[in-house]
Amino acid sequence: MSQWEIRMSGSRGVAYFYNPATKASVWETPDGLTEEEVKKLPGAELLTRPVKVRASHLLVKHSGSRNPSSWRQAKITCSKAEAIETLRKYQSQINGSHERFAELAKEYSDCSSARMGGDLGVFGSGQMQKPFENAAFALKIGEMSDIVETESGVHLILRTE
Numbered sequence: 001m002s003q004w005e006i007r008m009s010g011s012r013g014v015a016y017f018y019n020p021a022t023k024a025s026v027w028e029t030p031d032g033l034t035e036e037e038v039k040k041l042p043g044a045e046l047l048t049r050p051v052k053v054r055a056s057h058l059l060v061k062h063s064g065s066r067n068p069s070s071w072r073q074a075k076i077t078c079s080k081a082e083a084i085e086t087l088r089k090y091q092s093q094i095n096g097s098h099e100r101f102a103e104l105a106k107e108y109s110d111c112s113s114a115r116m117g118g119d120l121g122v123f124g125s126g127q128m129q130k131p132f133e134n135a136a137f138a139l140k141i142g143e144m145s146d147i148v149e150t151e152s153g154v155h156l157i158l159r160t161e
């Protein structure tokens with residue numbers, strides 16, 4: 001069976017099957033493919049990708065951030081390495097606690113969502129910077145990311161829905 005792969009339809013945000021050899025695109029599982037075989041196809045993770053997620057984050061900006069200013073500090077001058085070191089410190093203090101995450105985000109996040117304990121609300125694909133979106137969409141509900149870098153700075157993400 002020529003190799004199928006799974007892709008995401010840009011317009012519908014729904015995964016489909018594509019066969020590069022025949023250029024066939026189908027919405028339903030191609031005949032002859034078992035569930036086990038589908039799970040092993042390239043792009044299989046797209047089949048279980050949520051359409052929308054809700055997440056909170058703790059952002060530490062640095063001098064190279066797209067907008068090196070925040071409610072906490074008018075002119076942010078720390079280096080990216082120092083920002084990562086700071087975030088590692090928060091990460092160890094959070095230590096998996098959702099309550100501590102919200103407390104530290106409220107006090108230390110350089111995002112204006114700090115006032116919401118870092119809660120960004122619900123968002124779909126295409127709304128956040130891609131590294132952030134990909135990390136958030138790959139998390140299970142209740143799971144925290146490791147450090148994620150975007151043009152805004154460095155983040156810890158907690159998926160809540």
Ligand SMILES: Cn1nc(-c2ccccc2)cc1C(=O)N[C@H](Cc1nc2ccccc2[nH]1)C(=O)O
Pocket residue numbers: 057059067110111112113114116119120121128129132150152
């Ligand atoms: C995407 N977003 N939502 C809020 C927000 C949400 C709820 C309540 C108040 C603010 C702020 C922002 C935002 O872009 N904030 C930026 C920083 C930032 N950059 C991000 C990149 C990805 C995800 C969240 C991010 N937040 C800022 O304050 O400079």
